[in-house]
Amino acid sequence: MITVKNLYHSYTNDQAYAVKGISFEISKGEVFGFLGPSGAGKSTTQGILTGLLPLQKGDVEVAGYDMHHRKRDMFNKIGVSFEQSNVYNKLSAIENLEFYKKLFDVNTVDPMKLLELVGLDKVAHKKAGTFSKGMKHRLTFVRSMLNNPELWFLDEPTTGLDPAIARQIIEIVKQKKAEGTTVFLTTHNMNIADELCDRVAFIIDGDIKLIDSPRNLKLQFGEKLVVVDHIVNDQKIQDKFSLINKEDLDKLNTIIQTGRIEMMHTKEATLEEIFIKVTGRGLE
Amino acid sequence: MKKLWTTFVKDVKLSYTGLYFYIEVGMAVIFMLIMLFVVPENFDQTQTYYVYVDQSLSVPFDESQLASESTVVERFDSRSDLEEALTDKRSAIGIHLKEVDGKFTYEMVLQGYESDSMKALIKAGIEGEFMSAMPGYVDQTSVETLEVQSERMSDREAVLPVYLVLNVGFMGLFVIAAYVFLDKEEGVIKAFAVTPVHVWHYLVSKIMIMALMGVVTSLIVTIALVGFKINYLLFLGLVLSFNVFGSTLGLLITSFFDNMTKAMGALFFSIFVMMFASLAYFMPSFNPIWLKFLPSYPMIFSFRELLLENGNTGYMVQNIFLFFGLSAILFAYTNLRFKKTLTV
Numbered sequence: 001m002i003t004v005k006n007l008y009h010s011y012t013n014d015q016a017y018a019v020k021g022i023s024f025e026i027s028k029g030e031v032f033g034f035l036g037p038s039g040a041g042k043s044t045t046q047g048i049l050t051g052l053l054p055l056q057k058g059d060v061e062v063a064g065y066d067m068h069h070r071k072r073d074m075f076n077k078i079g080v081s082f083e084q085s086n087v088y089n090k091l092s093a094i095e096n097l098e099f100y101k102k103l104f105d106v107n108t109v110d111p112m113k114l115l116e117l118v119g120l121d122k123v124a125h126k127k128a129g130t131f132s133k134g135m136k137h138r139l140t141f142v143r144s145m146l147n148n149p150e151l152w153f154l155d156e157p158t159t160g161l162d163p164a165i166a167r168q169i170i171e172i173v174k175q176k177k178a179e180g181t182t183v184f185l186t187t188h189n190m191n192i193a194d195e196l197c198d199r200v201a202f203i204i205d206g207d208i209k210l211i212d213s214p215r216n217l218k219l220q221f222g223e224k225l226v227v228v229d230h231i232v233n234d235q236k237i238q239d240k241f242s243l244i245n246k247e248d249l250d251k252l253n254t255i256i257q258t259g260r261i262e263m264m265h266t267k268e269a270t271l272e273e274i275f276i277k278v279t280g281r282g283l284e
Numbered sequence: 285m286k287k288l289w290t291t292f293v294k295d296v297k298l299s300y301t302g303l304y305f306y307i308e309v310g311m312a313v314i315f316m317l318i319m320l321f322v323v324p325e326n327f328d329q330t331q332t333y334y335v336y337v338d339q340s341l342s343v344p345f346d347e348s349q350l351a352s353e354s355t356v357v358e359r360f361d362s363r364s365d366l367e368e369a370l371t372d373k374r375s376a377i378g379i380h381l382k383e384v385d386g387k388f389t390y391e392m393v394l395q396g397y398e399s400d401s402m403k404a405l406i407k408a409g410i411e412g413e414f415m416s417a418m419p420g421y422v423d424q425t426s427v428e429t430l431e432v433q434s435e436r437m438s439d440r441e442a443v444l445p446v447y448l449v450l451n452v453g454f455m456g457l458f459v460i461a462a463y464v465f466l467d468k469e470e471g472v473i474k475a476f477a478v479t480p481v482h483v484w485h486y487l488v489s490k491i492m493i494m495a496l497m498g499v500v501t502s503l504i505v506t507i508a509l510v511g512f513k514i515n516y517l518l519f520l521g522l523v524l525s526f527n528v529f530g531s532t533l534g535l536l537i538t539s540f541f542d543n544m545t546k547a548m549g550a551l552f553f554s555i556f557v558m559m560f561a562s563l564a565y566f567m568p569s570f571n572p573i574w575l576k577f578l579p580s581y582p583m584i585f586s587f588r589e590l591l592l593e594n595g596n597t598g599y600m601v602q603n604i605f606l607f608f609g610l611s612a613i614l615f616a617y618t619n620l621r622f623k624k625t626l627t628v
């Protein structure tokens with residue numbers, strides 16, 4: 001669905017690249033996570049893939065279209081949700097969707113159904129300008145679903161939303177995934193990436209450090225830990241023990257045989273911990 | 285076409301809920317009210333007479349006899365000096381005093397804008413004030429007009445072409461730039477750009493909304509000031525072609541900048557230069573050749589022709605085509621530029 005080869009991009013048209021020769025492929029029906037800290041080049045890459053930024057150097061094919069020779073009708077197949085909500089403040093929620101709906105040449109979804117999906121149906125006729133940040137974000141999000149896109153770009157779809165709404169959005173993406181939609185998901189929320197993505201790419205300073213499935217990454221980089229709550233000298237303490245480290249295993253054995261254990265569970269390394277381990281950097 | 289219409293309808297909705305529409309209409313109404321109730325139909329002016337006394341005159345002539353509160357008299361040494369002075373001061377009237385066959389007479393040298401009633405007035409004025417008192421005066425008056433096809437408009441009407449050019453041609457430069465930058469700021473251009481529409485859909489819709497506003501506001505003012513005595517089909521042609529040209533120029537300038545503050549200088553400068561043409565219009569003596577190459581020059585003079593009773597239709601139609609043609613060329617280039625820069 002997407003093929004990127006040696007993609008470079010400079011906002012200043014010089015050697016100061018925001019994206020430095022990245023390559024990756026996304027196959028049909030895949031949910032691909034693009035993960036990285038702020039300023040890594042995630043939005044820049046999405047901008048080039050969606051034709052909002054010019055393709056300066058490298059080769060990009062999106063939904064069967066060579067981005068060196070863009071054709072406007074490719075957007076019948078593509079949906080794009082933006083990091084910053086961008087709706088017409090002076091139009092109502094439903095007017096916003098009705099307007100965009102008419103710009104497509106393919107079958108579209110009933111705007112009211114979309115509003116229902118994210119709980120905006122009750123304010124359908126209110127001006128978007130009166131909406132809260134989260135409401136505008138949801139409107140921006142469902143607008144990208146109008147044309148039932150085969151390929152769906154989501155830039156930070158849950159950032160800044162309250163957990164309940166974020167959950168709603170995640171469920172919608174899962175549903176679309178089940179229907180076979182290919183998703184390019186940009187985020188710095190590792191939990192969401194972990195839950196949704198078939199594969200993730202770690203990007204830092206415009207460079208992709210690795211691409212793999214969350215499962216493989218955990219097998220490869222994550223050491224399993226055992227977390228033990230036990231009582232020593234009438235005091236409750238918590239210890240973590242690695243299951244690969246010999247010393248840790250011995251200690252754990254001792255506690256099991258002689259100590260007073262209150263609670264014990266295994267813990268997987270999170271994608272976030274792996275990210276830090278691989279890149280030496282946090283996500284914020 | 286369907287997509288263009290959809291976009292245009294959306295832009296209409298947005299603009300009549302927006303500020304700029306009301307600024308434009310408000311300005312039109314204020315201008316109209318000022319013209320109707322504050323500005324007199326004709327400005328009061330003292331009359332300047334330029335006099336040349338022919339060698340043939342045998343009686344002495346004292347120009348101070350002619351001077352009064354509302355008249356200024358200046359004497360010249362030759363007919364050509366007089367005519368030259370007249371072309372420099374378009375409000376002056378020339379008088380050539382001479383004797384023909386021993387009889388004292390005079391010739392009025394006029395600018396061409398004087399109406400018949402004015403000519404009669406001038407004549408009566410000259411004769412009443414002193415000519416008839418001269419010995420041996422016989423009425424053998426002949427009138428020479430420098431500009432054959434010329435009528436006089438009221439001062440109120442005379443301001444209208446400048447207003448129309450400003451409103452239709454150049455206010456739009458600012459407003460259309462403001463619209464584009466507003467869309468950029470709100471990010472809605474990006475949302476629009478990821479739908480199967482073309483950049484030209486976006487641009488043409490903006491030009492159409494400007495044209496709509498231009499037609500509405502200029503109609504309000506023009507009907508109020510001159511009523512229905514002009515050809516409104518030509519009016520529409522002029523307003524539309526000039527407006528489209530102005531909007532396209534505004535878009536082209538906009539395409540070079542990424543925010544309103546940066547674009548402001550260039551926009552203001554263009555309007556400033558364009559307005560030089562109004563100098564030539566109000567002060568015919570100021571008429572350097574480069575002025576004629578400003579787009580505003582033919583715009584102002586086309587509107588002038590439109591207001592004249594026997595205006596030059598050919599000139600107007602020619603300009604309508606000229607400006608639509610220029611707009612098409614500008615637009616092609618602007619579209620090319622925006623394809624690369626609109627969403628960056």
Ligand SMILES: Nc1ncnc2c1ncn2[C@@H]1O[C@H](COP(=O)(O)OP(=O)(O)OP(=O)(O)O)[C@@H](O)[C@H]1O
Nearest residue numbers: 011018036037038039040041042043044045083188
């Ligand atoms: N319009 C622009 N002009 C100049 N530089 C830009 C522009 N947009 C982004 N950059 C720079 O390009 C680099 C990558 O930015 P980008 O927006 O792609 O990061 P991101 O990974 O999406 O970050 P975030 O998580 O904050 O959204 C950054 O160094 C940023 O400063």
Ligand SMILES: [Mg+2]
Nearest residue numbers: 042043044083
């Ligand atoms: Mg970003």
